Amino acid sequence: MRIDQLVTPAVLVDAEALEANLDAMSEALPGSRLRPHVKAHKCTELARLQAARGHTGFTCATLREVEGMAAAGLGADLLLANEVLDARRLGALDARVTLAVDSLPTVDAAAAGGVREVLIDVNVGLPRCGCAPERAGELADHARSRGLEVRGVMGYEGHLMLQADRAVRERGVSESMQRLAAAHTDVGGPVISAGGTGTYALNRVATEIQAGSYALMDTAYAALELPFRPALEILSRVLSVSADYAVADCGLKALGMDHGNPRVEGAAVWFCSDEHLTFAPEASVAVGDWIRVQPAHIDPTLAYHERLHLVSGDQVLESWPIDLRGW
C-alpha cells in the first residue's frame, strides 16, 4: 500500500530511521543494560523489535502497558516504574512484574495485590514520585517484612533529560546518581534502574537504563546531538487553501500539544484547532496535497492514535496497533 491510501491524519514511522535508532542504542547499551520504556511508543510490535535485539526487560508507566506486554508474550521482566494503589491487576498476570514503591501505602498495595518483586523508587531531583534517599532503607525493610523481594532501587533524573549543555547535564546526572547510589547502599539488591534518552551515555551508576524516546525521537532532543534521528511524522492532507494560508487535517486531537505547536517543513504554523492545522506555506500548496507534520511531543501524540504505519519512502510496509493506550 502507498501512503496516499491512508486515512489522514496518519502516524508514519520511517523504518530505516527506527532501525538505525534501535541499533545505535543496542550498540551503546547491549542486552540487559537497556530496559526500553514502552510509554514512548505504546506499541507491542515495536517492542518486539527491541526484544529481538536482546532487550527482554521492559519499563512500563501504566497497568495497561504491563497487561498488554504480558498478553503479547513480552512479560519476561516487566518493571512498572510508577506507583499504584491497587496492584491486583498486576498480581493476576502470568508474567514477571516488578513494581516501583515509594511509601508505606504503596508497599502495602504491592503486597496486597499479589506482586512479588519491587524496586524502591527514589527522588533524585525531579519533583515527582520517589521517596527521599534517606527513607529508602526503611521502605526496603518494610517491603521485606511484607514478603516482597526487593530487587534494588530506581530513580529518574528527568529534570536533566533536555538540558542542552552536556557538561551541565553530566554534572547533574552525577549528583542525582550519588543520591541513588546512597539509597542503594541502604536497600541492596542487584538493580539500579535509572536514566533516559537524554542521559543514557552519561549515567555511570545505573545497572540498566530506562530509555524510550530514542526509538522515535522527539524534536526537543535535537539540541543534544544524540546518535538518534526523528523517525515519526503525521501525514496530513490539505483541505483548504486561502490567499495567505492553508488548512490541513491534523489538529489538537492528533497532536500532543504540551510542548507547543507542531512543525511543518517549509511553512509557518499559525495555530491548531480540534481537527485542523492552519499554516502559511512558503511555496504554494493545493487542496489535496499531502504534508508531513512533526509533533512537538511524541508520547502524548501517539496516545491519540489507533495505529502507526511503518513506511519506506511512499510505501507502507506494515501497520501496527498502538495497543498499550489507556489505563
Place this chain on the structure above:
Amino acid sequence: MRIDQLVTPAVLVDAEALEANLDAMSEALPGSRLRPHVKAHKCTELARLQAARGHTGFTCATLREVEGMAAAGLGADLLLANEVLDARRLGALDARVTLAVDSLPTVDAAAAGGVREVLIDVNVGLPRCGCAPERAGELADHARSRGLEVRGVMGYEGHLMLQADRAVRERGVSESMQRLAAAHTDVGGPVISAGGTGTYALNRVATEIQAGSYALMDTAYAALELPFRPALEILSRVLSVSADYAVADCGLKALGMDHGNPRVEGAAVWFCSDEHLTFAPEASVAVGDWIRVQPAHIDPTLAYHERLHLVSGDQVLESWPIDLRGW
C-alpha cells in the same frame, strides 16, 4: 458503583450539571434551531440526550463521527462541517448526510463519493476552512452542476467564541454574519448554519446553531457568563506525597494541554508529565486520596479517554463509551 471503584484517571460528568446545561440550551434554541456539535463530547449516548430534547440534526467534525452517529441510529440529519477529499465512506452510509464544501475539488469529492447534499462553507473571519464570501455562489453553481443538492451555507465565527467583552463579541458576530448572509444571497437554500456556545445568543442570522461545548462547558468560557456550568472533571488519585508537593495519576495523556495546565481546586499545579500531575496542595493530602482535575480544554481531553462516567455525588449512574474517537 461508587467513584472510588473506578480506574483512575477517569472522566466524571456531573449528571445534574449536564442535564441543566442541555435544558438551558434547549430552552434558548428549541428543536432544529440547535444542531449540537458532537465533536465536543464524541459520545453517542450523550448525543441521545440531545436528540431526546428534540435536536435530531447533529454537527460532526470527522468521518468517524458521522459513521458512529449513523451506526447509533442518530443519522436523521448529519452535517459534516468539515471538508473531505474522499467522501466514499459518507456515500456508503444509510443516513442523511450533508457535507461542507469550500472549493471545486471538495465539491467534486462530494459528488464522486456519493454524497447527495452539501452546504457551501464560507470564511466569516476565522482563518480556517471556508471560501471567500464572493466565491460562494460560483461554488453552489458548480455543486448543482454535479447533481448535488445545495442546502445553503455555513460559517463558523470561531475567532469570537471566547471574546470576553459581550459588546465586542456581538459586533463581531454581526459583521461575520453579514458576510455569511451575503454569501447566502448568492447560494440560496433554506439553511444558514453557524455559531457556537460563545455566540449562540448573539447570532441573529443563522437558522441553526452548531454549539457543542455548552453540554460539558470548558473553563475558558467562564468569563462569558453563560447559563451553563462546568460538568466534567477528571478523577485522579494521589500516588506520592513529598514535603511541599504531591503527585497524582492524571498526566499529559489524560489531558488536552493546548490551553495550558489543568486546575485543581485548593492547589497550585506545577506541571504535568506523561502520567503524572505534580501539584502543591494548600491543605495536606495523603497517598491514596482522590482529587478532581479540571482540564483546560475538554474536547482534546475526551479524545484520550475510552469512556466517561455519569455521576451523582459519589455514585456512578452510568458509564458510556466515548465511541466517536479517531478518524
